[in-house]
Amino acid sequence: MKAKIITIKDETPILTGLKKLCQRHVYSFHALPVSSHGKSDIVDDIPDLFNTCMENSATGEMFDNFFFPKGIISESQKLTSKLYNSDSSFYITGGTSVANQIAITALYKKGDCILIDKNCHQSVHFHSQSIGAQVEYLCPDLQNEDGQISAWSFNHLKNKMLAKQEDGKGYDILILTAQSYEGLIYDIPEILTRLLAAGVATRKIFIDEAWGSLNYFSNDTRPFTAMNIENLLCNYPDLEVICTHSAHKSLFCLRQASLIHCRGKDELPKKIETAKYRIHTTSPNYPILASLDISQAQMTRHGNELASYSRQLVNEFIERISQNPWLGKESVIQDISSEHWHIHSDPTKIMINVSKLGSALDINNQLIQKRIYIKRVINNNLLLNFHIGINREAVNSLISALEQLCETATTTDISEQITSDKFIIPYPPGVPIVFPGEIISYEIQKKIDELKRSGLLIIAA
Numbered sequence: 062m063k064a065k066i067i068t069i070k071d072e073t074p075i076l077t078g079l080k081k082l083c084q085r086h087v088y089s090f091h092a093l094p095v096s097s098h099g100k101s102d103i104v105d106d107i108p109d110l111f112n113t114c115m116e117n118s119a120t121g122e123m124f125d126n127f128f129f130p131k132g133i134i135s136e137s138q139k140l141t142s143k144l145y146n147s148d149s150s151f152y153i154t155g156g157t158s159v160a161n162q163i164a165i166t167a168l169y170k171k172g173d174c175i176l177i178d179k180n181c182h183q184s185v186h187f188h189s190q191s192i193g194a195q196v197e198y199l200c201p202d203l204q205n206e207d208g209q210i211s212a213w214s215f216n217h218l219k220n221k222m223l224a225k226q227e228d229g230k231g232y233d234i235l236i237l238t239a240q241s242y243e244g245l246i247y248d249i250p251e252i253l254t255r256l257l258a259a260g261v262a263t264r265k266i267f268i269d270e271a272w273g274s275l276n277y278f279s280n281d282t283r284p285f286t287a288m289n290i291e292n293l294l295c296n297y298p299d300l301e302v303i304c305t306h307s308a309h310k311s312l313f314c315l316r317q318a319s320l321i322h323c324r325g326k327d328e329l330p331k332k333i334e335t336a337k338y339r340i341h342t343t344s345p346n347y348p349i350l351a352s353l354d355i356s357q358a359q360m361t362r363h364g365n366e367l368a369s370y371s372r373q374l375v376n377e378f379i380e381r382i383s384q385n386p387w388l389g390k391e392s393v394i395q396d397i398s399s400e401h402w403h404i405h406s407d408p409t410k411i412m413i414n415v416s417k418l419g420s421a422l423d424i425n426n427q428l429i430q431k432r433i434y435i436k437r438v439i440n441n442n443l444l445l446n447f448h449i450g451i452n453r454e455a456v457n458s459l460i461s462a463l464e465q466l467c468e469t470a471t472t473t474d475i476s477e478q479i480t481s482d483k484f485i486i487p488y489p490p491g492v493p494i495v496f497p498g499e500i501i502s503y504e505i506q507k508k509i510d511e512l513k514r515s516g517l518l519i520i521a522a
């Protein structure tokens with residue numbers, strides 16, 4: 062597939078409304094000097110940032126009401142709701158930490174007991190504590206080899222929920238993080254289906270899908286998303302399911318652009334609206350709001366194409382890394398969990414093992430010098446997120462930076478190789494691994510280091 066340039070058409074009610082409002086050059090006697098057409102008679106050095114920034118203090122009659130919208134905001138939220146298969150969707154301009162607080166508040170009733178996945182974001186833990194909820198934790202019982210990525214097994218979750226019911230009332234709310242930064246995706250519809258079929262009585266579910274907006278736009282991930290629960294709702298009409306998305310993490314949105322979606326009982330949207338009114342700042346950020354609107358239009362038109370292109374770039378990247386003699390196919394880790402039916406790997410996130418080039422932290426620092434930013438290093442691996450802002454130029458730059466590091470490693474390797482004039486003998490067992498006259502290659506040096514670390518005595522004689 063060839064990348065083609067996509068332009069956003071005018072299907073953006075908020076953006077259009079905001080542009081019109083700004084063009085009206087309103088003299089605001091309300092607030093927000095940066096948005097006032099009057100400018101200042103005293104200072105003329107107003108930074109460009111403010112001149113170009115689409116902010117305005119007008120609400121209701123000139124724009125729409127952020128909390129109880131009836132006009133352009135409501136129109137745009139409905140388009141978003143259609144896109145994500147929700148009953149209702151809500152725009153949040155205070156980040157997903159705030160969205161999570163709103164979701165929990167909407168579901169929570171005094172005295173409720175909540176089961177929380179321990180891997181949930183801090184916003185879930187802090188808020189549950191501050192509302193005085195009775196909280197119990199679902200501790201991860203699965204982890205990868207090096208213990209850096211953890212998850213919970215379905216049976217562990219099911220047994221914990223059923224055991225609590227046997228003891229008395231059961232959990233009123235279940236809170237899970239469904240899509241992790243490292244690329245774990247839980248199959249939420251199937252998990253809920255099996256929990257309910259097993260007799261779990263909990264009906265209020267909150268799923269943090271902060272990293273998962275893009276997963277709604279590809280057939281390989283959409284079935285695992287929290288809003289794709291038609292069948293479940295037919296069988297359990299008393300369900301209330303909320304999920305949150307950090308739109309800015311995976312879509313073309315400004316930071317703190319966040320979404321709340323819900324499905325289930327008729328009164329749920331009203332409960333979210335009220336919780337939003339109580340918790341959200343009363344000064345919503347208009348540029349962020351406009352970015353959510355732009356993103357809804359963009360993803361309606363091109364979401365599937367963007368998701369598919371990200372996957373294409375991942376595949377091209379893997380192919381080129383596989384051809385690299387230093388890194389090779391074995392350095393690519395794409396499938397972080399293939400053993401459990403309820404956990405899948407996000408195809409847009411991969412890890413590259415760079416141990417052949419040096420320590421991953423060191424490689425990461427060198428990549429920063431080459432203008433490549435990788436947020437997370439896990440042991441010997443660099444975690445790469447191929448979000449929709451990654452283009453071919455970025456991939457080419459990453460590959461060429463890695464190639465340069467490979468060359469440096471090779472040169473260093475050759476220049477630093479030394480010819481041993483001694484036997485090098487690990488003890489026990491006392492069998493030489495280097496003989497006089499032999500070259501101590503990079504691999505042998507690594508082996509010697511490993512043996513030393515494992516406690517063996519290394520004798521050069």
Ligand SMILES: Cc1ncc(COP(=O)(O)O)c(C=O)c1O
Nearest residue numbers: 156157158159182269271307317
């Ligand atoms: C799983 C998860 N939920 C919620 C949040 C909070 O999002 P925000 O930083 O937009 O408040 C994060 C942030 O990284 C996250 O990873």
